[in-house]
Amino acid sequence: MQTLSLDSTSNNPQTGSQSVISVTNLNHYFGENNLHKQVLFDVNLEIAPGEIVIMTGPSGSGKTTLLTLMGGLRSAQEGSLKILDQEIVGAGKQKLLKIRRNIGYIFQAHNLMTFLTAKQNVRMSLELHDEISTQDLDKQSTEILEHVGLGDRLNYYSENLSGGQKQRVAIARALVSRPKIVLADEPTAALDKKSGRDVVEMMQTLAKEQHCTILIVTHDNRILDVADRIVYMEDGRLVNNGVDIAKMH
């Protein structure tokens, strides 16, 4: 897989630590010219390798906007936003595509291809990322689905899976190419309490195993305890830079 080197993570001058995601004085606007509406105000955030961060806050506060900017899914406009030490603000299409290869995405509406089986959905993601043999594609897709407890559902079409199972396929699909970063937007919103916890614990386990950094945007109070740190957004501003969960216990 073509990846950017993690050795080149940003140095945080305040803490001296390294960051996989580094946001500095970020502003974002929607709309054109004088009609523009500012939705992010001077956002600053550093996320370290292997950290699991949950971002929460009221509806409309800018969480999804920030997540999509971090994922290179939308052009960042003002300030600095570095992913694996690569500046996203002002980056061209090619650079964004390259950065995106290091990121796995999980959304509320899992976005599985309904005409493909669980295994084919995972395989397709791997095919897009890697040049690997058919045999390895098959092996890796099967292994990760077994790992998320779907070994007996490999050949089920996604429309025949439950909500929790679909979301587990989405997790397998996001993580099969071993991304450095996973960005998840409301991954438990469509799930009941048990399935929601299962799904997030699954993400936590895989992230620890793969030393992957995770940012989860959520309103779901039931999953806050999986985070290493919780950040809170309000009216386009990060109002705290993180509650360290370890210090709460």
Ligand SMILES: Nc1ncnc2c1ncn2[C@@H]1O[C@H](COP(=O)(O)OP(=O)(O)OP(=O)(O)O)[C@@H](O)[C@H]1O
């Ligand atoms: N494409 C867009 N064009 C114009 N305004 C937008 C667009 N997308 C989002 N907004 C506005 O930006 C603000 C932040 O929206 P965003 O979706 O980031 O909030 P959020 O915190 O993720 O909300 P929720 O928790 O409800 O998902 C809102 O006022 C929203 O109306």
